[in-house]
Every structure is written in C-alpha cells, then in structure tokens.
Amino acid sequence: MLGGFAWGLKAVYDWGILGRLTHTGYAPSHVTDYLYFIIPLFCFVGLVTLYGRFRNEYGKIEKTGLIVASMGSLLIATYYFWETYFFGAGLAAGLFLLMPGSLFMFSGLLIFAIAVIRLKNVPRWSKWVPGILAVLMVVWPIVSMFTYHLFGNQVSTRWEVLMQVFIGATWITLGFKLTVYKSKE
Numbered sequence: 349m350l351g352g353f354a355w356g357l358k359a360v361y362d363w364g365i366l367g368r369l370t371h372t373g374y375a376p377s378h379v380t381d382y383l384y385f386i387i388p389l390f391c392f393v394g395l396v397t398l399y400g401r402f403r404n405e406y407g408k409i410e411k412t413g414l415i416v417a418s419m420g421s422l423l424i425a426t427y428y429f430w431e432t433y434f435f436g437a438g439l440a441a442g443l444f445l446l447m448p449g450s451l452f453m454f455s456g457l458l459i460f461a462i463a464v465i466r467l468k469n470v471p472r473w474s475k476w477v478p479g480i481l482a483v484l485m486v487v488w489p490i491v492s493m494f495t496y497h498l499f500g501n502q503v504s505t506r507w508e509v510l511m512q513v514f515i516g517a518t519w520i521t522l523g524f525k526l527t528v529y530k531s532k533e
Contacts, residue, residue: 351390352519358384359512369505370492376432385432388425388449392418394523409463413478417456423449450485457482474525481518488515 358380362368366378376382399406399414406414427445434441461479488511496504 349394349520349523351387351394352516352521352523354387354390354516355519356513356516358387359509359516363505363509369501370496370508382432385425385428388421388428391519392421392425394519395421398522398525405467407463410460410467413456413458413460413463415456416452417460420449420452420454420456423452450489454482454485457485471525474521477518477522477525481515481522484511484515484518487511 361380368374395414395418399411399418403411423445427441427449430441430445457478461476461482464478465475467475488508491511492504492508495507
C-alpha cells in the first residue's frame with residue numbers, strides 16, 4: 349500500500365508543488381528524486397508478500413506471474429536508481445532496464461491476473477485488481493506518448509499525473525487485499 353501511495357503522491361507532488369512537467373529531462377534536485385527508486389521496491393515487497401501469503405493456494409501459473417512481475421519491479425527500481433545516481437545514462441538504462449522491466453511487470457501481472465480469475469477461494473472483487481494494474485501499466489506510456497504529441501507537454505503532464513494516481517490507487521487496492529483477506533490454509 350505504501351508503494352501505491354508513494355507512486356501517486358510523487359507525481360502529484362512533482363507537478364502540483366514543484367511545478368515540473370514530464371518529458372523535460374530535469375536533473376535530480378529534490379529528496380523525492382533521490383528516493384524515487386524505493387517506490388518500485390515497495391511494489392516488489394508487496395508482490396513477494398502476496399506470493400508468501402498465498403503460496404499454498406497458488407498454482408504454478410500464479411507463482412510464475414508473481415515471479416515475473418517481481419523481476420520487472422526490480423528492474424524498474426534499478427533503472428530509477430541508475431537514472432538518478434548516474435545521470436546522463438538514460439537511453440542505455442532505459443533500453444536495458446526500464447523497457448524489459450515494464451514488459452516483465454506487465455506480462456507477469458497479466459499472467460497472474462488470468463490465473464487468479466479461476467481461483468475459487470479468492471474474493472471476487474480482488475480477482476480483477478492485477479488485471480487492471482497490468483492494463484494501466486500498458487496504457488500509461490501510450491497515453492503519455494499520444495497526449496504529448498497531440499496536445500503538448502502541459503496536457504501530457506496532467507494525463508501522466510492522473511495515470512500515476514490510478515496506478516498508485518490500484519497498488520493500494522492490491523495491498524489492501526494483502527492485509528484484509530484471510531488465507532484458507
């Protein structure tokens with residue numbers, strides 16, 4: 349839940365308080381920039397906790413999805429660390445860390461979502477959360493790209509902030525599932 353809260357809050361803080369726009373390539377200058385890589389690590393911890401909490405109920409497909417998504421969140425965290433502390437290596441880090449990390453995160457969450465839908469002892473409302481998160485992880489960069497090229501940076505930044513708040517809220521919902529739902533072990 350903390351990762352989701354920080355994910356949405358960082359975007360709102362950068363845009364609303366610091367007045368930053370996306371796609372501008374600013375150098376890290378605020379404490380939130382230097383700690384940003386922790387947000388995907390919180391998501392990694394959430395995925396590992398989800399795996400640990402329900403490991404007896406999940407089959408091989410669910411476990412595979414969580415492992416792949418966890419690897420994706422680690423790659424994304426490594427990218428943000430690299431981008432912050434080794435500023436200027438963005439393209440290489442993006443190609444080798446962010447792009448595969450995003451693909452791993454999406455595919456792992458999608459595999460997990462498809463597998464979880466068929467489980468009987470998982471609450472109905474929580475079966476759709478991983479799928480919604482997987483879709484948001486794909487829609488976010490697409491919306492960002494199209495709004496930037498069609499409407500400019502001001503509009504693109506607003507849409508990106510909104511998408512990140514939705515992604516953060518979905519991570520919070522996934523964390524809520526972890527803390528509220530009782531496993532049937």
